[in-house]
Amino acid sequence: GAGVSQSPRYKVAKRGQDVALRCDPISGHVSLFWYQQALGQGPEFLTYFQNEAQLDKSGLPSDRFFAERPEGSVSTLKIQRTQQEDSAVYLCASSLGAFGQPQHFGDGTRLSIL
C-alpha cells in the first residue's frame, strides 16, 4: 500500500520568502507528526495532530512556523519569512494512534534557504 507522501522533495527559497510543505499520511492513520532533521542529527519533534486537532505544537521553533490538518488527512507545514537556520529536512510521520504505535516516515522535504 501507499506510504507517507511528502512534497516537494526539494525546495529552495530566498531568505524572507514563505514556504509550504505538504504531507499525505498513510490512509487511516489518525496520528500525524512533523519533525525537523538537521544534518548529522536525529529528527526533532515539531508538532502533532490527532485527526484534525493539533494537540501539541511545543516543538515549533518560532511563531513563523504554522501547521494545519483541516480535514484530518493531508497536513501542511508553513514557514513564514524564512531564515537560513530553517534549512533542514522536514519529515512527516503517521501512525495508527499516538502511544505505542510505530511511526512511519515520508521521504521528507529538503529545504534550503539562500
Place this chain on the structure above:
Amino acid sequence: QKEVEQNSGPLSVPEGAIASLNCTYSDRGSQSFFWYRQYSGKSPELIMSIYSNGDKEDGRFTAQLNKASQYVSLLIRDSQPSDSATYLCAAEGGSQGNLIFGKGTKLSVKP
C-alpha cells in the same frame, strides 16, 4: 530535558560479523522504543519496536531493552554491506507520543 544518547560512531564491522548498537535514555516514563535505519539522503525506516524488558528477535535483528538501566540495544547478526547506514534509536517521550531520537550511530560493514 528528555534525551536519548547514542555513540555516533562510525562503527565498522567485517561482513558476517555481529554489529552491536547501543543507546541510553533519560526519561524513566518512556514505555516504547524503536530502532530506525536511515540511508544517506533517505527517510528513517522502522526496523524494530520493543516495549518490555528482554530480547525481541526479528530475522537477523535482535532488540534488547533494560528499563532499570534505561538502556536499549540492537544486534545485527551476519552483517551485510547493505546494512551500512545510520541507525537511530528513539524513545517515546512526548506528552502526545512523539519520539525523542538520538543522533544516530553510523554503521559501516566492510566486505
